[in-house]
Amino acid sequence: MASTAAIPTETASPVSPAQAKLFVVDATLPFGAARLAETAAYSLRHYGSASSRLTPTMIVLHFTAGATWTSARDTFAQDVPNLGELPGTCSHYVIDRDGTIYSLVPVTIRCRHTIGLNDQAIGIEMVQPAGPSGGWADQQILARPAQVDAALALVRQLQATYGIPTSSVIGHAMANADPHFHDLLGWRNDHVDWQSADVAQFRARL
Numbered sequence: 001m002a003s004t005a006a007i008p009t010e011t012a013s014p015v016s017p018a019q020a021k022l023f024v025v026d027a028t029l030p031f032g033a034a035r036l037a038e039t040a041a042y043s044l045r046h047y048g049s050a051s052s053r054l055t056p057t058m059i060v061l062h063f064t065a066g067a068t069w070t071s072a073r074d075t076f077a078q079d080v081p082n083l084g085e086l087p088g089t090c091s092h093y094v095i096d097r098d099g100t101i102y103s104l105v106p107v108t109i110r111c112r113h114t115i116g117l118n119d120q121a122i123g124i125e126m127v128q129p130a131g132p133s134g135g136w137a138d139q140q141i142l143a144r145p146a147q148v149d150a151a152l153a154l155v156r157q158l159q160a161t162y163g164i165p166t167s168s169v170i171g172h173a174m175a176n177a178d179p180h181f182h183d184l185l186g187w188r189n190d191h192v193d194w195q196s197a198d199v200a201q202f203r204a205r206l
């Protein structure tokens with residue numbers, strides 16, 4: 001309802017897209033002491049430091065290869081072994097095709113979404129079924145304004161908050177070649193989501 005003390009709109013400060021408050025739905029996964037301990041043990045094996053704490057310096061883009069945000073969340077909630085190791089896979093955010101952003105894990109906690117970068121990177125999943133190729137799926141997202149605009153807004157905000165350069169916003173398919181990639185057991189990613197040519201298009205819109 002109208003307020004008698006309303007400030008005339010002409011006096012309102014302009015808000016840039018990076019400053020605008022994002023609407024993020026809290027869909028936090030169960031991430032208790034056991035999963036935190038599994039994450040620290042994974043970090044020790046793969047990165048040499050027994051910590052579950054994340055200080056984000058990178059962002060990795062993904063797509064879910066599924067049709068719904070709930071199927072992705074259900075997968076990440078299970079905490080079952082992947083490649084024979086715990087904790088289960090997860091992602092910090094999932095963005096639905098309608099642009100709704102769901103927060104699954106606080107960005108101060110390491111989440112297992114990209115081999116070689118889980119001790120450095122925030123993971124953002126976008127709902128998109130798999131298709132003929134990874135590049136094809138990337139392009140479906142880039143052509144879906146509600147979803148890609150939400151992803152751009154979220155990435156801009158995370159870049160501003162954590163001082164993450166655009167060169168450190170990468171796709172999962174680029175991870176093995178990234179200069180920050182490291183894995184003490186020699187593991188490598190075999191995923192095709194968000195290839196460099198498609199990430200270049202995404203970066204150009206940041």
Ligand SMILES: [Zn+2]
Nearest residue numbers: 062172191193
């Ligand atoms: Zn991925």
